Amino acid sequence: MAESDDAQYSLPTPIDIWGYGAVIGLLYSVDVQTPEEVRIDADGMHVRHLGGNWWWSLTFMSGGRAVVVGGDVDFSETMDYDVDLLAGAPEWFPHEWFDRVGDMAGFLYWWDGTSWDRVPYPPGFTADGENLHRAADIIHMLSEDSESELSEDSEVALGELTEHVAARSLDATTLQTLLGRIGPESIASGEYKLSPAERAAALHIAELAGLLARSTLPEL
Secondary structure, three states, rough: OOOOOOOHHHOOOOOHHHHHHHHHHHHHHOOOEEEEEEEEEEOEEEEEOOOOEEEEEEEEEEEHEEEEEEOOOOOOOOOOOOOOOOOOOOOOOOHHHHHHOOOOEEEEEEEEEEEEOOOOOOOOOOOEOOOHHHHHHHHHHHHHHHOOOOOOOHHHHHHHHHHHHHEEEEEEEHHHHHHHHOOOOOOOOOOOOOHHHHHHHHHHHHHHOOOOOOOOOOOO
């Protein structure tokens, strides 16, 4: 069991992290400029900074469990300390999954259904590069920053989209309507008309992310 340190374990819940990433992915699909892009596949959700500074991957497992791994080129001191992130990992931890996504990892956390845990860090350590609040900050900035290029209605629509994603209550019509009200952030007013490719990309992300009726969250 890792040492008790509330500051180290103030990560959002796995479903909250997943929702933040899903919103960013949906915005990216209709060309709303964000500093992150999102990919979802059978291994889970993969988010990377377009400038190459940080990345993280999250996946769910049976029994309400989850794992997240990532890194930050500037703030993952665990790589400098040569920390074995797998030391003390639980019996159920998916080592093959880590082998596929863990190259240059700076942090690794596992969720047992109720709380996060990780390997203890050495004395003198200050930061592992964990930045899983960042996507939520981006959404907040877009929806509530008065200097955002989004129109007032687009900001409202983004808030509604975030609520639907959190509740996993989207359908194809609602998704298209909300994204049409948001559109690229260069659109100051009016409704953005999604292209067939954008519509298909958004629906594909929503389906993979388990946000539509009869869709499920991917599990290992």
